[in-house]
Amino acid sequence: xxxxxxxxxxxxxxxxxxxxxxxxxxxxxxxxxxxxxxxxxxxxxxxxxxxxxxxxxxxxxxxxxxxxxxxxxxxxxxxxxxxxxxxxxxxxxxxxxxxxxxxxxxxxxxxxxxxxxxxxxxxxxxxxxxxxxxxxxxxxxxxxxxxxxxxxxxxxxxxxxxxxxxx
Amino acid sequence: xxxxxxxxxxxxxxxxxxxxxxxxxxxxxxxxxxxxxxxxxxxxxxxxxxxxxxxxxxxxxxxxxxxxxxxxxxxxxxxxxxxxxxxxxxxxxxxxxxxxxxxxxxxxxxxxxxxxxxxxxxxxxxxxxxxxxxxxxxxxxxxxxxxxxxxxxxxxxxxxxxxxxxxxxxxxxxxxxxxxxxxxxxxxxxxxxxxxxxxxxxxxxxxxxxxxxxxxxxxxxxxxxxxxxxxxxxxxxxxxxxxxxxxxxxxxxxxxxxxxxxxxxxxxxxxxxxxxxxxxxxxxxxxxxxxxxxxxxxxxxxxxxxxxxxxxxxxxxxxxxxxxxxxxxxxxxxxxxxxxxxxxxxxxxxxxxxxxxxxxxxxxxxxxxxxxxxxxxxxxxxxxxxxxxxxxxxxxx
Numbered sequence: 001x002x003x004x005x006x007x008x009x010x011x012x013x014x015x016x017x018x019x020x021x022x023x024x025x026x027x028x029x030x031x032x033x034x035x036x037x038x039x040x041x042x043x044x045x046x047x048x049x050x051x052x053x054x055x056x057x058x059x060x061x062x063x064x065x066x067x068x069x070x071x072x073x074x075x076x077x078x079x080x081x082x083x084x085x086x087x088x089x090x091x092x093x094x095x096x097x098x099x100x101x102x103x104x105x106x107x108x109x110x111x112x113x114x115x116x117x118x119x120x121x122x123x124x125x126x127x128x129x130x131x132x133x134x135x136x137x138x139x140x141x142x143x144x145x146x147x148x149x150x151x152x153x154x155x156x157x158x159x160x161x162x163x164x165x166x167x
Numbered sequence: 168x169x170x171x172x173x174x175x176x177x178x179x180x181x182x183x184x185x186x187x188x189x190x191x192x193x194x195x196x197x198x199x200x201x202x203x204x205x206x207x208x209x210x211x212x213x214x215x216x217x218x219x220x221x222x223x224x225x226x227x228x229x230x231x232x233x234x235x236x237x238x239x240x241x242x243x244x245x246x247x248x249x250x251x252x253x254x255x256x257x258x259x260x261x262x263x264x265x266x267x268x269x270x271x272x273x274x275x276x277x278x279x280x281x282x283x284x285x286x287x288x289x290x291x292x293x294x295x296x297x298x299x300x301x302x303x304x305x306x307x308x309x310x311x312x313x314x315x316x317x318x319x320x321x322x323x324x325x326x327x328x329x330x331x332x333x334x335x336x337x338x339x340x341x342x343x344x345x346x347x348x349x350x351x352x353x354x355x356x357x358x359x360x361x362x363x364x365x366x367x368x369x370x371x372x373x374x375x376x377x378x379x380x381x382x383x384x385x386x387x388x389x390x391x392x393x394x395x396x397x398x399x400x401x402x403x404x405x406x407x408x409x410x411x412x413x414x415x416x417x418x419x420x421x422x423x424x425x426x427x428x429x430x431x432x433x434x435x436x437x438x439x440x441x442x443x444x445x446x447x448x449x450x451x452x453x454x455x456x457x458x459x460x461x462x463x464x465x466x467x468x469x470x471x472x473x474x475x476x477x478x479x480x481x482x483x484x485x486x487x488x489x490x491x492x493x494x495x496x497x498x499x500x501x502x503x504x505x506x507x508x509x510x511x512x513x514x515x516x517x518x519x520x521x522x523x524x525x526x527x528x529x530x531x532x533x534x535x536x537x538x539x540x541x542x543x544x545x546x547x548x549x550x551x552x553x554x555x556x557x558x559x560x561x562x563x564x
Contacts, residue, residue, distance in 0.1 A: 023495055026496075060522045102410050
């Protein structure tokens with residue numbers, strides 16, 4: 001399906017598409033958190049969609065607007081991609097798990113959980129993956145400051161002409 | 168108390184000196200011995216894990232009951248660091264993760280940025296990128312061909328692979344100035360043009376490598392011990408592989424002909440002729456054969472690039488002063504040596520990305536390991552780990 005056909009199909013078949021965007025031949029659809037698992041299951045099981053390849057799941061910090069969770073899946077048979085997105089509030093962000101829909105979602109959700117502090121309800125093993133167990137905070141949130149940059153100015157921040165030759 | 172006839176039949180004698188043998192009666196010998204599971208932690212410092220991957224196993228005798236990969240020992244916060252660096256600096260950051268295919272890593276980033284900026288890359292730069300990406304793929308696959316043999320007890324393939332790798336490294340060094348972290352890509356094109364005589368050397372090296380590949384065929388593919396240890400071991404069905412997001416040679420070995428160079432050609436891959444090799448059974452042997460065939464296909468592509476290489480510039484005539492992609496998002500993928508490498512880039516029109524997510528093939532490959540390990544025998548673990556191609560830096564990012 002072409003990007004526009006995917007939007008049309010998902011709108012007709014699930015009725016969950018709140019907003020969509022097509023750019024550079026890629027497609028994003030936004031759905032409500034409550035429809036998350038339902039839409040994902042449709043993407044996997046519907047013969048027109050046939051999204052069988054779990055590419056990645058991650059999040060983007062939108063600051064005041066909260067967090068945007070991004071799921072990207074691909075269909076090897078139909079050779080089309082889709083980004084499914086949903087926006088969660090900053091206070092206790094939580095989403096049901098997709099680990100029963102695609103096997104690959106398990107680790108992606110663990111990573112997103114530790115880096116953004118987003119809870120995935122029903123996940124079988126939501127423990128830290130990349131970070132040490134005792135690590136505090138969620139590093140990919142925008143309010144988590146990179147301490148080395150706070151403590152010391154980074155020379156790479158300047159353009160070459162801004163630096164005098166003596167430096 | 169005298170033992171009854173049934174017990175006596177199960178009785179054994181522990182031999183001693185003449186007349187000193189001790190008769191033992193094993194009570195309840197028909198019942199199974201009570202066993203308990205043992206926890207065995209392999210790695211992070213173990214040669215078969217290619218770096219610092221740790222796998223915690225519970226063993227029921229020789230059989231693996233559960234396997235849990237423990238990762239993160241090399242986590243370098245690529246995603247966070249890219250948010251405080253501009254796009255030129257990210258190129259140098261991105262090629263450090265999969266250190267065996269540094270060129271492919273850079274390529275993904277610059278393609279994503281060029282897509283957002285809708286930048287035209289000169290023809291010559293695109294062909295050179297393809298040439299380098301394919302040499303890098305050969306470099307990477309040779310490493311895994313050699314180390315796979317080594318882990319199964321064959322030392323020679325490792326030495327042979329490194330002999331070939333050295334020649335390729337010298338060739339790439341002549342163009343890029345670096346052995347590992349090439350940093351040869353720039354947004355819009357390349358750092359500099361190929362040195363004089365490069366294509367001639369490259370063509371000679373293709374012939375040399377192709378000839379030497381026959382050694383591997385004889386040493387490993389037809390080797391009876393090698394076949395015994397890999398055929399039918401670690402079978403991965405294509406459906407499971409796709410659900411895990413496993414890509415590249417492992418997915419192809421499971422019979423799925425998915426290759427971004429073929430299905431969504433970038434650069435000039437639609438103008439060259441090559442095949443995507445696939446396996447039949449998805450076992451360790453098939454993964455190895457697919458890896459071997461992929462080298463042959465890469466050499467085929469390299470030869471065609473030599474013939475089609477156009478003259479011209481390697482950077483667009485007019486470059487913007489700052490690289491600032493407009494507001495937007497993109498997911499751009501390339502077929503890197505070990506599978507699908509993609510960058511999900513969110514730009515807010517600044518000099519640094521708002522979010523840059525690196526989707527690496529090794530991460531998904533390693534997440535699938537428990538599927539292959541659970542239920543197999545401990546000695547097969549080495550064969551399975553060696554055939555699930557991953558680089559730890561690429562897993563942990």
